[in-house]
Amino acid sequence: MPIYEYQCDECGLRDEKLWPKISTAKDTIECSSCGAQMRKIISPANFSFPHTPVGGARPQNTGVHAIDYSFDKVIGEDSARKWKDIESRNAVKDATIREERKAGRLVKREHLVPKLDGSGEYRVITEPERKHANEGRTTAFEIAKAAKGSGDKKDG
Numbered sequence: 290m291p292i293y294e295y296q297c298d299e300c301g302l303r304d305e306k307l308w309p310k311i312s313t314a315k316d317t318i319e320c321s322s323c324g325a326q327m328r329k330i331i332s333p334a335n336f337s338f339p340h341t342p343v344g345g346a347r348p349q350n351t352g353v354h355a356i357d358y359s360f361d362k363v364i365g366e367d368s369a370r371k372w373k374d375i376e377s378r379n380a381v382k383d384a385t386i387r388e389e390r391k392a393g394r395l396v397k398r399e400h401l402v403p404k405l406d407g408s409g410e411y412r413v414i415t416e417p418e419r420k421h422a423n424e425g426r427t428t429a430f431e432i433a434k435a436a437k438g439s440g441d442k443k444d445g
């Protein structure tokens with residue numbers, strides 16, 4: 290029987306619910322704490338190991354996968370909050386990506402930068418910005434290299 294994990298949008302409560310079949314599992318359920326909607330946050334592929342992470346400790350992944358939700362039960366509430374942040378940021382990014390793709394632009398998450406207006410929204414990095422960012426990296430590297438070089442031959 291599949292077990293799905295849910296998280297409340299309002300109060301952050303996490304809960305698990307057992308469903309008789311995958312097809313009966315709802316995407317949202319009512320939060321037992323505040324009555325708001327809880328969203329399903331674990332994929333049905335993971336129903337066979339709902340309570341404990343398999344295979345011992347694993348390195349944290351930068352992506353959010355269902356296994357991480359099992360994992361962060363072990364590493365605690367801070368992590369749960371962090372993953373929730375990542376998840377919500379990724380949701381915003383993915384919405385932006387969908388909009389861009391509708392407009393015919395093939396955009397990936399790494400092309401998105403946060404807007405500076407505090408809205409929490411993302412926009413696509415521009416070509417000059419990307420070029421500048423790459424130049425920035427090159428420059429920092431070359432500065433470091435030059436500094437090291439000049440230190441080596443100070444007496445020259």
Ligand SMILES: [Zn+2]
Nearest residue numbers: 297300320323
């Ligand atoms: Zn709640």
